[in-house]
Amino acid sequence: xVNASPDTELLNTPLHDLHVAHxxxxxxxxxxxMPVQYPAGIITEHKHTRNAAGLFDVSHMGQAMxxxxxxxxxxxxxxxxxxxxLSLGQMRYTLLLNENGGIRDDLMATRIEENGEFVLFLVVxxxxxxxxxxxxxxxxxxxxxxxxxxxxxxxxxxxxxxEAVLAEFAPACRDLVFLEGRDMxxxxxxxxxxxxxxxxxxxYEISLPADAAxxxxxxxxxxxxxxxxxxxxxxxxxxxxxxCLYGHDIDETTTPVEAGLAxxxxxxxxxxxxxxxxxxxxxxxxDGAPRKRxxxxxxxxxxxxxxxxVQSAAxxxxxxxxxxxxxxxxxxxxxxxxxxADHAKIGTSVNIELRxxxxxxxxxxxxxxxxxxxxx
Amino acid sequence: xxxxxxxxxxxxxxxxxxxxVIGISDYAQEQLGDVVFVELPDVGKILDQRDEAAVxxxxxxxxxxxxPVSGEVIEVNEELNNDPSLVNSDAxxxxxxxxxxxxxxxxxxxxxxxATYKTFVESLS
Numbered sequence: 001x002v003n004a005s006p007d008t009e010l011l012n013t014p015l016h017d018l019h020v021a022h023x024x025x026x027x028x029x030x031x032x033x034m035p036v037q038y039p040a041g042i043i044t045e046h047k048h049t050r051n052a053a054g055l056f057d058v059s060h061m062g063q064a065m066x067x068x069x070x071x072x073x074x075x076x077x078x079x080x081x082x083x084x085x086l087s088l089g090q091m092r093y094t095l096l097l098n099e100n101g102g103i104r105d106d107l108m109a110t111r112i113e114e115n116g117e118f119v120l121f122l123v124v125x126x127x128x129x130x131x132x133x134x135x136x137x138x139x140x141x142x143x144x145x146x147x148x149x150x151x152x153x154x155x156x157x158x159x160x161x162x163e164a165v166l167a168e169f170a171p172a173c174r175d176l177v178f179l180e181g182r183d184m185x186x187x188x189x190x191x192x193x194x195x196x197x198x199x200x201x202x203x204y205e206i207s208l209p210a211d212a213a214x215x216x217x218x219x220x221x222x223x224x225x226x227x228x229x230x231x232x233x234x235x236x237x238x239x240x241x242x243x244c245l246y247g248h249d250i251d252e253t254t255t256p257v258e259a260g261l262a263x264x265x266x267x268x269x270x271x272x273x274x275x276x277x278x279x280x281x282x283x284x285x286x287d288g289a290p291r292k293r294x295x296x297x298x299x300x301x302x303x304x305x306x307x308x309x310v311q312s313a314a315x316x317x318x319x320x321x322x323x324x325x326x327x328x329x330x331x332x333x334x335x336x337x338x339x340x341a342d343h344a345k346i347g348t349s350v351n352i353e354l355r356x357x358x359x360x361x362x363x364x365x366x367x368x369x370x371x372x373x374x375x376x
Numbered sequence: 377x378x379x380x381x382x383x384x385x386x387x388x389x390x391x392x393x394x395x396x397v398i399g400i401s402d403y404a405q406e407q408l409g410d411v412v413f414v415e416l417p418d419v420g421k422i423l424d425q426r427d428e429a430a431v432x433x434x435x436x437x438x439x440x441x442x443x444p445v446s447g448e449v450i451e452v453n454e455e456l457n458n459d460p461s462l463v464n465s466d467a468x469x470x471x472x473x474x475x476x477x478x479x480x481x482x483x484x485x486x487x488x489x490x491a492t493y494k495t496f497v498e499s500l501s
Contacts, residue, residue: 036436037409041409041410041464042409042410042434042435042436043410043412043435044410046435232409232435232436235436236435236436301412301413301457301460302413302415302433303412303413303433303438305437305438325435325436326412326413326433326435328435333413355415355431
């Protein structure tokens, strides 16, 4: 989490007034004033998203269109994903890499079409967006044009009732399956809708004009099934789903293989290499990485937090917790972190340091909560 | 009636004779959000004023509770182990943390009374 310093002027998303009107507690996050929770509280918001539908404002994230004569080939110079292989409307999770194979950011890329041309719609992390967009524009200067969409809001509607609710405003949303997106009319507004999210639930992300966002969000919130959800529950939901938080679970010092994200390196890309850090990453894919990101289940009720050292039963230092908290859905603490490869097997007993004592924990499979994606 | 005093860190102590019960204010629990775990001190522990008396874990973060007064811990609220959300639902009552045998009751003089604390909290928003 990159927080703005207190004396920095915070930016507001197009939904700022709505958050305040709904009683949100606003906190600085990535330079924006963002709702961390509403009066219902994180646990209630979390469970509501799992049981019905939660509305998230993610307008702080960076949205952009990437165009170019061979935009897929160009973008593949920066990411390990199979971009050229995307079918129209297909969305892919991929990574901007540095020359050492570290992760500059994680992002979603969707193939769309404009006048028959292959164009990429990108959504990147708020804290990284300025650096990402500069990196893309500079690295691919002369072959692509990057249009940063400053005047778009981004809403996420997540949960088992998301489809039924959104279909009242955009019937075409029913036609999408997980990781597909397309332009559609949403309550009379032209929007780009993807079936995706960051909660482990079925749901959508809706990119729409900033000036139409608040009115549409209020319509969604007036629906019985929908409640507003803040960043606090967004974090507990994604942790249960085993999803990485950039700047915490992955960063410039972690490779995709260490992070358990080797699946994002496309088959064709493994054979042809040609992405930043390919030498390091491909060697780790064949020989193994020295450390791995794993799920951790601490014993007892006390959550372990980011930064807590992880040790072997013999007392050797194995790594550290990178995300940890209380899982409202499991009613117990959960965490993820890095351990040396020889301790990464599921079921391995480790110890986590907590306030000067040692808490027993077990290396566990992720996701912690079974995802509920609509895959077909 | 017992006398309740507050600190600027939003802890309270309710004094009855030579013992004091400590907890956090309703304002503090609201700021913390859903409490999921409370680490209580051991009975018998000697605490100096401002020592860490407990740790409160909310979903997102941990927060320390400092004792407003010095003394020996003579009882802790075991109910918080079963239901830490009592801190949210009844911060000034069933959500108490520990009972102390006060070692220096004069410390109470420097703490805020109910009305002063109320004004202090209003000045924060």
